[in-house]
Amino acid sequence: MASIKLENVQKAFGNVIAVDHLDLHIKDGEFFTFLGPSGCGKTTTLRMIAGFYYPTKGLVRFGEKDMTRVPPEKRNTGMVFQNYALFPHMTVFENVAFGLKVRKIPVNEVKTRVQDVLHKVRLEKYTDRQVSQLSGGQQQRVALARALVIEPQILLLDEPLSNLDAKLRDEMRSEILRLQQEYKITTIYVTHDQAEALSMSDRIAVFNFGECHQVGTPTEIYNTPTNDFVARFIGEINLLSIKVDRADEEKVHVSLLDGSEHFVVHNHPFHIALEGKKEQLALSIRPEAIKVLDNYMKGPNIFKGTIMDVEFFGSVINLNVKINKLVLQVNLLNDHRSSNFKEGTDVYVQLPEDQIRIIPMVSGDVT
Numbered sequence: 460m461a462s463i464k465l466e467n468v469q470k471a472f473g474n475v476i477a478v479d480h481l482d483l484h485i486k487d488g489e490f491f492t493f494l495g496p497s498g499c500g501k502t503t504t505l506r507m508i509a510g511f512y513y514p515t516k517g518l519v520r521f522g523e524k525d526m527t528r529v530p531p532e533k534r535n536t537g538m539v540f541q542n543y544a545l546f547p548h549m550t551v552f553e554n555v556a557f558g559l560k561v562r563k564i565p566v567n568e569v570k571t572r573v574q575d576v577l578h579k580v581r582l583e584k585y586t587d588r589q590v591s592q593l594s595g596g597q598q599q600r601v602a603l604a605r606a607l608v609i610e611p612q613i614l615l616l617d618e619p620l621s622n623l624d625a626k627l628r629d630e631m632r633s634e635i636l637r638l639q640q641e642y643k644i645t646t647i648y649v650t651h652d653q654a655e656a657l658s659m660s661d662r663i664a665v666f667n668f669g670e671c672h673q674v675g676t677p678t679e680i681y682n683t684p685t686n687d688f689v690a691r692f693i694g695e696i697n698l699l700s701i702k703v704d705r706a707d708e709e710k711v712h713v714s715l716l717d718g719s720e721h722f723v724v725h726n727h728p729f730h731i732a733l734e735g736k737k738e739q740l741a742l743s744i745r746p747e748a749i750k751v752l753d754n755y756m757k758g759p760n761i762f763k764g765t766i767m768d769v770e771f772f773g774s775v776i777n778l779n780v781k782i783n784k785l786v787l788q789v790n791l792l793n794d795h796r797s798s799n800f801k802e803g804t805d806v807y808v809q810l811p812e813d814q815i816r817i818i819p820m821v822s823g824d825v826t
């Protein structure tokens with residue numbers, strides 16, 4: 460096992476800065492995910508950890524050891540690539556044994572180690588099968604076995620499930636987690652799929668345009684995104700451009716930019732840190748945090764609106780509710796009230812003040 464530290468890392472390819480100002484500390488045994496849209500620098504970062512690329516600036520450490528310019532074969536990392544990169548005309552055994560043979564491990568030991576790892580990934584019956592005759596999921600297991608057989612300190616997985624269909628992907632997700640827990644190996648998982656990231660990771664780093672926007676546990680990232688990019692990339696969110704009218708220790712009073720619609724927000728310490736920020740601010744609230752009231756109540760953040768459309772998903776119902784010029788998305792669990800929600804119906808909605816966060820907008824304007 461090993462912890463990994465990236466210190467102020469930058470990687471440039473000519474004029475293209477693929478990764479910049481990157482500081483990360485991945486703990487021993489952690490399942491850590493790099494999440495972000497295509498081209499945001501996830502693979503480049505993974506490759507700097509594997510040693511396939513050296514950073515233009517900054518340091519890569521395993522534990523306290525400086526690994527920045529150590530070649531890949533001396534790093535003791537196991538990597539699984541998106542396209543598996545297996546040798547199609549070799550057998551399962553030969554594919555998995557390859558890395559051990561390169562390391563000049565004695566034949567008997569190679570045999571035992573390959574058999575052990577094939578047992579772990581449940582492929583012991585396929586030892587002599589050619590890789591080209593395996594299904595996608597089985598090939599993925601061979602790729603995992605090949606990475607694990609060298610007993611790496613660190614396991615690096617680059618979008619390992621993207622070539623599998625939805626059902627197999629679910630199966631392999633639990634398989635990867637099971638293996639990671641069994642081997643207790645520090646693992647970095649690259650994906651652009653938020654559901655994978657949320658369900659598998661101990662912690663997630665969210666990337667965009669070569670920069671890391673937030674690092675946190677899945678609940679931190681979902682419940683307390685630090686800006687609009689993270690909020691929008693993970694789950695659904697209502698974002699409204701606002702200005703702050705006044706704030707005291709407990710509450711922040713805000714309104715839309717044209718001065719209409721006032722909101723009261725519970726003052727999290729986080730909001731104080733936003734004072735003096737250059738960016739436009741947004742009020743953010745998840746659609747499932749908004750309540751539809753049975754009857755009108757007096758209180759802050761209660762608005763009369765009209766249902767514009769209703770999307771029925773069985774267990775949940777998504778509404779778009781128009782409040783004057785605003786449209787809010789409201790997601791509700793399907794309960795006894797669901798038949799009341801029809802297009803054109805008036806409803807009272809409440810935005811609970813402790814569920815609202817004010818965040819800076821770093822990626823363009825919203826309502």
Ligand SMILES: Nc1ncnc2c1ncn2[C@@H]1O[C@H](COP(=O)(O)OP(=O)(O)OP(=O)(O)O)[C@@H](O)[C@H]1O
Pocket residue numbers: 472475476477495496497498499500501502503504651
């Ligand atoms: N070898 C290279 N030469 C030049 N530019 C590169 C090279 N590798 C990556 N880039 C650029 O660096 C940026 C980050 O690429 P990277 O592959 O790390 O993104 P990614 O987040 O892994 O994307 P994807 O999910 O599509 O694989 C992109 O703009 C990409 O075009």
